[in-house]
Amino acid sequence: MTDAVFRETTAEPRTQSVPLAHLSLELGHLYMEDFEGGPARLRRHFAEVRPWVDAVQASAALQAGGKRPRVSTCFLVDDYFGRFSSPADLVPVLLDEAERAGLTIDYLARESACAVADKIPLAESVANRLVESPPAGSYGLRPPAGQTGWLANGQRTPAARPQAMKTAPAWRPPQETAARRHSVFMDVELWDDDKEGHRTWSCPFLAAVWQLARLGLLRNEGEPVLVPRPRGELPARWDELAPLLQLNASAAPFSAYRTCSVLPSRFLPVEHAVRVILDQTDVDAGALRQVAERSAREGAAVPDSVADRASYVFYAEL
Template sequence: MGKVLIPVRDAVGYSEETEHVRIEQVPLSHLSIEVGHFYLNEITNDMDQVVKEFRRIVPLVDAFIASARVEFGPQARISTCYLIDDYFQPDTDPREILGKLLTAADETGLRIDYLAREAGCWQATPFADGVPVGEPIELAEMVAARLVAEPAPPATGRRPPTVESGWLCNGRRSSDFDAAQAMRVPQYRPPEEFGRREHSIFLDVQLWSKHTENINGDSVIRTKWSCPFLASVWHLLRLGMLRYEGAAVVDPQPWSPGEVWPRQWRQVPAVVRLNPDAAPFAAYRTLSMLPKRYLGIEHSVRLILDHIDLDDDVVGQIIARGAADEVPVTVPRKVTERLSHLLLDGS
């Protein structure tokens, strides 16, 4: 994170701090549990399946809460969350979707402390007292700027770098061998995983795509972020790892029971606190309880997170806070070691 000028209040007045950005501390739970996931059309058209899935998730959540209390003590801070995938279906009606989803949670006894929007992992608009204030923070762009791809040695230049191509892999692509044999028919060579043992498990992930839109007669290039990339931002939010000019990028906004949801998703805060007594949204560790169909996405998430150059000050701050907690928590420096998953059968 670069150096910026920020006001620093002291006993006399204000001074300018140019050497270091003050890193805001975000409240932290011990564990954040993501309680399932559905496509929006499933919520709209198959509520019986949603209710059935929530019913079987409830005892699983209880079991993980009990396990966390064994590890972190009876006062362990544990919060639950649910992510709405509005980014790819922005024209749906929040009132219908959220009404059905939260009714199903109430009927089954599933506690959802925080509701988050996938589009909020792309752009997070600051809110104050339930009202949007200021310009959106480009979270996806901010995280993309911290990507550090592994160049295949020796680099041939045949394939554009990640920042241009929007693709990230964990090794050398088969096409990377072709450039040295440009004057003859190349012999096929398979891709290779960096750091492999006996055999490769090669993964090549698309992070975004570009398309052109005509706006008032002008051609504008737009970025469409992939599901794995937005999921990576989601995990970083849940782990409390993102700051903008030192400040937290999201502040969960309270939502009262019976309050009417807006007609458009962009009018819903990036993260909403449904339970006024909830433990903090961000946590030292996360658990995601997801259908098996998300295995590929979560594999991609781990690759992406392993290639993001996180802010050392934020990492160090959270490690220190874990060590100083009432029940000390060992926080790994590698962010993917703070993630865990439970993949649900039958989905």
């Protein structure tokens, strides 16, 4: 005899939907040392970005079946690894230099919000959803990422620890799990802890949270996170700025079926690491289902792989 299990529907968290554009286009992700170069540094950045924007938007139109795609733009300011100036001083200069290049920034986000936003520990919640892909032939000898803070896309080289009077084991190379004949192995540091137990999340891990937010796949107990807030008076301290600011009232939705980021080439290894993380993250099933159903109704094809929903343009800095 099987015991029936009854649950009240109100006990099941309902996954709330979020508005979705066709494409979230990132116009930059600069560190505070970049801003120290002043308006001239920002001017060079946006001058490099501008020619690619038209190409990305044309590609988005093709993916939208020839229809005019809904495209929103965003910019991520690093206030996590270092603080420089203030929102009141920096944001107007940023917007002016973007406008000078013929670009509009619809949404501005703080990188620290990818760690904690509105008291919600976003990075920790994503870390709790990591599901490592076990390499072929592994026997669970490697501690899980939740203990080590490292996540690999395959089998690491075994540590050679010869015992007394025994021959050291033969060296074996690392091996990528999904290698195509030859491996491109990567081992990603997700965080580190200081002696007091304070955790600092790595740039790749925060960037993975950022991608999930832009893809509309982050939830907290079923509710959306990083919800855009309208621009008001810009504060003097970064902690007082909204985690995600909507700068353009008529902008398409912040989250989208796909993302594209136009970045300096120095970000390439970081974004490779982001793909490794996304490939091993158990994304909210309700959010995935909503995106699949809505994209199907619109005839906008979306890859099954979350990592494949993110694309990039890398430019060489002058």
